[in-house]
Amino acid sequence: MENQEKGKINKVSVICSKGNLEDVYAALVLANGAVMDGKEAKVFFTFFGLDAVIKKRMNKLQTATVGNPALRMPNGARMPKLLGMIPGIQKMVSNMMKKQMDELDVPPVDEFMDMITAGGGEVYACQLAVDMFKVGKEDLSEHVSGILTVGEFYEKAAGEGAQIIFT
Amino acid sequence: MAQKTLAGKNLEVTDEGYLQDFNQWNEDIAREIAREEGIELGDEHFQVLNFLREKYQEGANLTIRKVGKSGITDIKGFYKLFPGGPLKKASKIAGIPKPTSCV
Numbered sequence: 462m463e464n465q466e467k468g469k470i471n472k473v474s475v476i477c478s479k480g481n482l483e484d485v486y487a488a489l490v491l492a493n494g495a496v497m498d499g500k501e502a503k504v505f506f507t508f509f510g511l512d513a514v515i516k517k518r519m520n521k522l523q524t525a526t527v528g529n530p531a532l533r534m535p536n537g538a539r540m541p542k543l544l545g546m547i548p549g550i551q552k553m554v555s556n557m558m559k560k561q562m563d564e565l566d567v568p569p570v571d572e573f574m575d576m577i578t579a580g581g582g583e584v585y586a587c588q589l590a591v592d593m594f595k596v597g598k599e600d601l602s603e604h605v606s607g608i609l610t611v612g613e614f615y616e617k618a619a620g621e622g623a624q625i626i627f628t
Numbered sequence: 629m630a631q632k633t634l635a636g637k638n639l640e641v642t643d644e645g646y647l648q649d650f651n652q653w654n655e656d657i658a659r660e661i662a663r664e665e666g667i668e669l670g671d672e673h674f675q676v677l678n679f680l681r682e683k684y685q686e687g688a689n690l691t692i693r694k695v696g697k698s699g700i701t702d703i704k705g706f707y708k709l710f711p712g713g714p715l716k717k718a719s720k721i722a723g724i725p726k727p728t729s730c731v
Contacts, residue, residue: 490731497692497716566693572693579704
C-alpha cells in the first residue's frame with residue numbers, strides 16, 4: 462500500500478526464456494528480491510528456461526563455456542575458446558559457479574524456488590514450451606503452480622505498479 | 629539522520645527508522661518499532677531478533693536463507709512472523725542496520 466502511494470513497483474513478473482545457470486539465477490534473484498520486499502512476484506519459464514522447472518534438470522543447469530566471451534578463469538584471464546570445448550570443462554566451471562553462489566547464500570535452484578514460494582511468490586511454466594518439448598506435468602517440479610498461455614500470463618501480470626521483466 | 633523517541637529514550641535513527649547504534653537497543657524499543665510495523669512481538673519473534681543481532685555482531689551477511697536454517701523457524705514461518713519484507717522489518721526491529729544482501 463505504501464508503495465502504491467509513492468508510485469513504486471508493487472508487482473514483478475519475470476519471464477525466463479533461457480536455461481543457462483546464470484539466466485535462471487538472474488530471474489530467481491529478481492523474483493526473490495521482490496518477495497523479500499513484500500512485493501508480489503511471479504516467474505514464468507518458457508522455451509529453454511523450462512529446464513529450470515523440470516525436476517530432473519533444475520539442479521543440473523550449466524553455464525556456457527562456449528560462446529561466452531565474458532567467461533574468465535580464476536586468475537582473471539579470458540577463458541581460451543578451445544578450452545571451453547573440452548568435455549567436462551563446462552560441468553566443472555558450472556560447479557565452481559554454484560559453489561561461489563552458495564558461499565553468498567544463493568541456494569541451488571530447487572531451494573531457491575522453495576524460498577520464493579514460501580514468501581508467496583508463484584512459479585509458472587509456458588504452455589507452448591511444454592507442448593514443444595513434450596514435457597509431461599509429472600516432469601515438472603512441485604513449485605510450478607500452473608501451465609499458462611501468453612494470455613493467461615498477461616492476466617496474472619496485470620495490476621497497479623506491475624512490471625514485466627524478460628531475461 | 630533523524631531523532632526519534634522510542635520507549636522513553638531519545639535515539640538517533642536513519643531516515644528509514646533503523647537505529648544508528650545497535651547498543652542502544654532493548655526489548656521495549658523492539659516492541660515499539662514492531663508496533664509501528666503492525667507486529668505484536670512474541671517469544672519466537674525475539675528468538676529471531678536475537679539470532680539476527682548475534683549474527684550481525686559476528687559480521688555475517690544476513691540473508692533470509694540464514695534465518696531459514698537457524699533452527700528457530702523456516703522461511704515460511706519467517707514470512708509469517710514479519711509479513712511484507714521479513715528481513716528488512718526484522719532488522720529494523722532488532723536495531724541493526726538495513727540489510728544490504730540481494731538474497
